Amino acid sequence: MYFKNFKLVKKTLLIFYFSKSVLVYSLLFLTLNCFSQDKLSDQKVFLITLDGLRWQELFTGADSLLLQNDQYVKHPKKLYNAYWRESSEDRRSILMPFVWKKCVKMGQIYGNRKFGSKVNLTNSMWFSYPGYNEILTGKADDKNIYSNAKTPNPNETVLEQFAKKNGSGRVAAFGSWDVFNSIVNQKRSGVYTNCGFETSSDFPLSLEEKLLNEIQQQIPSPWDSVRLDGFTHQYAKAYLKKHQPDFIFISYGETDDFAHNGDYESYLRSTKNTDALIADLWNYIENNAYYSGKTTFIITTDHGRGTTPIDSWRSHGTKIKGSDQTWIITFGNGILVKGELKIENQLYTNQIAPTIRKLFGLDQKEENGYGRPLSLN
Ligand SMILES: [Zn+2]
Numbered sequence: 001m002y003f004k005n006f007k008l009v010k011k012t013l014l015i016f017y018f019s020k021s022v023l024v025y026s027l028l029f030l031t032l033n034c035f036s037q038d039k040l041s042d043q044k045v046f047l048i049t050l051d052g053l054r055w056q057e058l059f060t061g062a063d064s065l066l067l068q069n070d071q072y073v074k075h076p077k078k079l080y081n082a083y084w085r086e087s088s089e090d091r092r093s094i095l096m097p098f099v100w101k102k103c104v105k106m107g108q109i110y111g112n113r114k115f116g117s118k119v120n121l122t123n124s125m126w127f128s129y130p131g132y133n134e135i136l137t138g139k140a141d142d143k144n145i146y147s148n149a150k151t152p153n154p155n156e157t158v159l160e161q162f163a164k165k166n167g168s169g170r171v172a173a174f175g176s177w178d179v180f181n182s183i184v185n186q187k188r189s190g191v192y193t194n195c196g197f198e199t200s201s202d203f204p205l206s207l208e209e210k211l212l213n214e215i216q217q218q219i220p221s222p223w224d225s226v227r228l229d230g231f232t233h234q235y236a237k238a239y240l241k242k243h244q245p246d247f248i249f250i251s252y253g254e255t256d257d258f259a260h261n262g263d264y265e266s267y268l269r270s271t272k273n274t275d276a277l278i279a280d281l282w283n284y285i286e287n288n289a290y291y292s293g294k295t296t297f298i299i300t301t302d303h304g305r306g307t308t309p310i311d312s313w314r315s316h317g318t319k320i321k322g323s324d325q326t327w328i329i330t331f332g333n334g335i336l337v338k339g340e341l342k343i344e345n346q347l348y349t350n351q352i353a354p355t356i357r358k359l360f361g362l363d364q365k366e367e368n369g370y371g372r373p374l375s376l377n
Helices: 004-040 055-060 077-084 088-096 097-106 128-137 160-167 207-218 227-245 254-260 264-286 308-316 351-361
Strands: 046-050 107-110 116-121 169-173 191-195 245-254 297-299 328-332 345-348
Touching: 046 128, 046 264, 046 351, 055 264, 077 088, 077 264, 088 097, 088 116, 088 264, 097 107, 097 191, 097 264, 097 328, 128 160, 128 351, 160 169, 160 245, 160 351, 169 227, 191 227, 207 227, 227 245, 227 264, 245 264, 254 308, 264 297, 297 351, 328 351, 345 351
Parallel strands: 046 245, 046 297, 116 345, 169 191, 169 245
Antiparallel strands: 107 328, 297 328
């Protein structure tokens, strides 16, 4: 009886230990799983573009051939004092202090061709809509996207993909150029988009939005289809405060239009101003518990511009050599600090959307032509 009982006790104990370890492992698995799920759902992304800002200015600052060229500059002396420094490192720091004093210490900067670090478009158009389509979808579409006309984008952007999974209230797009409603396909995607000279229709309006709607009518833009970037920035910030989206796309536009105007002075000033706007966004998220420590910034451009002949700095497109040359800056959550990449390396603009898909745990698109996610950590 005793021995029989002993066997029974032993068996019970064994079952107990076995089920206990199963329980422990299940709990551990669940915890890890929840942890990684939480990490993914905590992720925020700020995707920012500066329309047609050349890698030449980003990496080497003001161009000696343009800075005092009276064909492109009205106040050569003043501009020279403000933006000329002997070394390219000093010149770029004067032009984009946030990028070269802060971002470079927090993340990775790709595209300095002087070191063989290259970023290129894969579309063969080299102008804006095809560039933004490539950035936002991860694939060039030369067959359908071959003009800047306001044609609703037939392709699903990563913004739309995110909205389908997480709800359209978690994502928004702001642009200075009035074609973004079509590029984002606001109608189909449901992604809130405010661009061009659109006023905020995000009712009920906050005090900031009411004021912006009013002064946007009172401060004329130099252009017909592009508003001044300060408006885009402030509309985006008002939306951030109101809704705390996890994914926001902000496209600044002045750089491209001042360049088309042949106004190098304003192109430089606008570049410096946009650098400060990005610093403002970073400071905002750093002081906001919802975003701080959880946000990844990705900054890029939709195309490059020319260098030779000299006047081609104003333009881009297949006829302008080098206007497929772009750059990428990334820093923040999940980004290993590598600084400026001074190695031979080839990246493409179609890798940006796949990188965002990876950060958010969205399904990758496997068809031909889609880029691979960047290896960021
Ligand atoms: Zn342009």
